[in-house]
Amino acid sequence: MPQASSKATDVSIGVCYYPEHWPEAVWAEDARRMREAGISRVRIGEFAWSRLEPSPGEYDFGWLVRALDVLHGEGLEVILGTPTATPPKWLVDAMPGMLPVGRDGRPRGFASRRHYCFSHAGYRRECARIVRALAERVGAHPGIVAWQTDNEYGCHNTVLSWSDEAKLGFRHWLRDRYGAIAALNEAWGNVFWSMEYRDFDEIDLPAGAVTETNPAHRADFHRYSSDQVAAFNRVQTDVIRGLSPGRDILHNFMTFFLDFDHYETMKDLDIATWDSYPLGSLDVFPAPAEHKAAFARTGDPDLQAFHHDLYRGAGRGRFWVMEQQPGPVNWADYNLDALPGLVRLWGLEGFAHGAETMSYFRWRQAPFAQEQFHAGLNLPDGSPDRAYHEVKQLSADLAALGPLGAPAPAKAALVFSYEASWFLRIQPQGRNFSYIEQAFAMYRALRRLGLDVDIVGPEAALAGYALVLVPSMPHVPERLAAELERCGGTVLAGPRTGSRTASHRIPDNLAPGPLAGLLGLRVTRVESYRAYSAVPVRYENATFRFDRWREFVEPAVGTEVLAETEDGHPALTRRGRAHYLAGAPDEALLQRIVARLAGEAGLETLDLPAGLRTRTRGSRRFVFNYGPQPADISPHFTGTSFALGGARLEAGAVAVLRTEG
16 A cells, blocks of 8 residues: 655655666766756666566666666665566567557557557566566665656557457456446447447447447446556556565656546555646647747746646645656647746746655756657756756755745645546537636636645545535536535536436436535536637626537526526526536636635635746745746735745746745
8 A cells, every 4th residue: 555645755856867878987977966956866767678678587687776876876866667668679579469559450569668558468467577576676775765657657648448458358347347238238328229238248349330439338448448557557566565665656647648547546656746848738738829829938827736736636745746847848749948947937836836856857868769859957968958057046946945844725626537537528519628628727717816726536525625616527426426515615516517427327317416406406408619609698797708618507496696698598506605607618707706706715815917826835935927027026925025036026937935834
């Protein structure tokens, strides 16, 4: 089992290093310069299988032990990665069935990375074998303080695999879930289109059909595939805990990645970490062009913070950033350089949200292979790049600030569900309906009010939160319904919440299903539309829009209508402390509603400009200016003194204020 989440470590700066890429003669100098830059933790080994086992059963751990000795000798703590994201060619040739299979039925082959199917039992055994051999050889090394399992589970769309192994595994999973084929037929509604099965062995994966496959079939395939990620991860954690006790085990998750349930995988891990690439992520995120232009060289002011709070919640209070962008990346459509100071800002922001470690990718830019364009702290010849100097400044900042304490308890929560994203992907009913965009918009609305936010899963306790926002959640689990009933805080639920059962059916009592009593209404019809069909909404004597979706609701007796569409239908309702949005609001409407509810919930709020954000940790309040213009923060923050910076913040600058308590 994971170690207790109350375990604390000092904040630290880390870096990703690949000793197998560089002559052994430079390792000691690299380690010395890392320490001089204020770096204290180093991740190594996560892509090194071909060097650890050049041929089947022929191990070469000597170079790894020497690298560990060099790093430890310089006082650096090592996070050792398991190499299972990059199985070697000899293993693929010996076990070709391990390859993931695309939706088109074609195997996805060797010559890059992540070329394995999570369902493949033979590959799991090979993973257990290499991890066991590695842990037996170096698991007791005093330089190793933590392990990272694999690397970026699911990257390159590898969670869903349409392999024969996945098909067999899915059939077994369904048999365990439903017990009898009649129960599955009933749950899925297979009487429709004569889709009934006589046996679990008749069920194929939901691909290759003439038209849309059954949404319940696809929902269960998402659940199954997610469970395979957790089971695959557990194979490794079980080995490591037995052979390298006392070390934390973690995994590095990604930006806006929804293909598996991270909360489930985290049940076997101690720390959630994630890989933060602000500029590349903004380039591929569906934001308006003018927004991308304004923040092109700083990153979206809420994108990093969203993931800090998401993974802090998934990690039960413990999270790191394992890979922080140091300069231009190589994988977006366009790869800008950051403004000077942003590498430092991103680091301080991570610590403000509670990160224990901020680790930069990578120590030195690679002069070969796929990531040649990806910047590092140093250039390929070893000379310092700009990020190296900013990391040194970050180290000096941390020394000046002293102990940071724990993140301030948040009074606002956003309930985040991976299952909800699957349901809405399976049947969006409108091409522009996006779960992650809605969740992110709600988060942004809270942040623009200067509020600290917890992002919590559907199983979280909600007592103590003054304000709880629930983005569209088609299936509301029983436990969450009960928590929302008894939490005592103001609740805002987004459209489509409670609109489906666990088996993707419309509830007998219609939407919002199990929340009908709490919200005091029922949904009778819905529509989706393009931007030119947006529906005007009147709220607080102003006109806004439902910009892509709306619902026709029937309020129960005692349910108030707070906003209406132009054609006279309820747009926002309230029953006691519970509110329902009967459509997808534009940014201005959502901001107005969330500000109103925060005030009614007794929360002290700010009205921050577009690029200014804040977060409190311990007795320090951090203020970040993502730009695009310089900002005077004195109108927003008064009666405080500065521990770092001052009242005028240039774009990309940070101030840290002393607070009471």
